[in-house]
Amino acid sequence: GEASGQAQESVHAQGLAVWSAEHPAPQVEIQTLSAATGPGLDAQQCYERFERMGLAYGEAHRALSAVQAGQSETAGRYALAQVQLPASVTGTASEYVLHPSMLDAALQASIGLTLQQETGPQNGPMVPFALERLWVGASVPATAWVVVRAQQADAPGVHKLDIDLCDETGRVYVRLQGLTSRVWSAGAPAEATVPAMPAVPGVVAEPAAAPEAAGHEARQSAGDLKEQATQYLKRLLSSTLKVSAQRIEADA
Numbered sequence: 001g002e003a004s005g006q007a008q009e010s011v012h013a014q015g016l017a018v019w020s021a022e023h024p025a026p027q028v029e030i031q032t033l034s035a036a037t038g039p040g041l042d043a044q045q046c047y048e049r050f051e052r053m054g055l056a057y058g059e060a061h062r063a064l065s066a067v068q069a070g071q072s073e074t075a076g077r078y079a080l081a082q083v084q085l086p087a088s089v090t091g092t093a094s095e096y097v098l099h100p101s102m103l104d105a106a107l108q109a110s111i112g113l114t115l116q117q118e119t120g121p122q123n124g125p126m127v128p129f130a131l132e133r134l135w136v137g138a139s140v141p142a143t144a145w146v147v148v149r150a151q152q153a154d155a156p157g158v159h160k161l162d163i164d165l166c167d168e169t170g171r172v173y174v175r176l177q178g179l180t181s182r183v184w185s186a187g188a189p190a191e192a193t194v195p196a197m198p199a200v201p202g203v204v205a206e207p208a209a210a211p212e213a214a215g216h217e218a219r220q221s222a223g224d225l226k227e228q229a230t231q232y233l234k235r236l237l238s239s240t241l242k243v244s245a246q247r248i249e250a251d252a
Contacts, residue, residue, distance in 0.1 A: 015131075025137045026172040028147055028164055033070060033080050038115070040068030046111055053125045059088045063105035067112035077150040079112025081105070083165075085142040097139045098174055106163050106176070109146040113161075125183070126159065132178025140165050140173045151178070158182050 041049070046064045047057060067081040083105040085093055093099060110126065144165050151160040159181050165174040 026164070026175065028166050028170040028172055030145055030166065030168065030170040033075060033078065033147060036072050037068035037070035037080055040066055040112065040115065042066050046108070049111060050108070055125050060086055060101055061104045062086055063101050064108050067109055069112045069115040075149060077113065079109055079148040081109035081112060081146040081148070083109070083144050083146055090142065093142055098136055099140060102140050102144065102165065106146045106165050106174070107179070109163070110148045110161055113148060113150055126181040128179055128181040130178070130180040131176060133176070135175040138173050141167055144173070153180070
């Protein structure tokens, strides 16, 4: 049993991971989308906007090179961005299939959608709270394109996006579908309707605490993220296999 007085663990996110049969990677018409975009933002302008929203990104999470907005009958409203793995973390590129810095940049690319808003960018950071599906086909290259498409949301004030990470030929390496978020502000209700997810065996899920501040520091190193993921997976395996977490070796 657990030691007396030990704090109960809370799950902040859960999902189901499965291997799928190999099939051709999806394709995106990068050149067609690029031709339909208007003036955009360079890296400095992007991160200045983020800072005004209360988001201060560290060097390892500044992978955006440029972002533009466009619209077409087939793609709808979209943002197109170029991303580059930051020099400070290139040494960790081989450790990941989906590098945290590249994933973060893909989410950041959604700022391009604000270029089409007549009222200007939102006043606070967008806080994701649900993702319908994540497909990973291969390791994301160090230089990539990101396509962010706006989808119809289910409720007022909620934003839903589909995001593709591809190479210059349009081959999709990673696809996020139904990434749902909303603008966070002080005093906003913590409740949100999220899609039902499969239960994680042996772990009791509890609602995550609401953020304590409007902004957050995105300065975690790739090593910190890897260590947190490793420790969580060890605890998850420990609860499922009924063995002590200390007996599970991460590199076994």
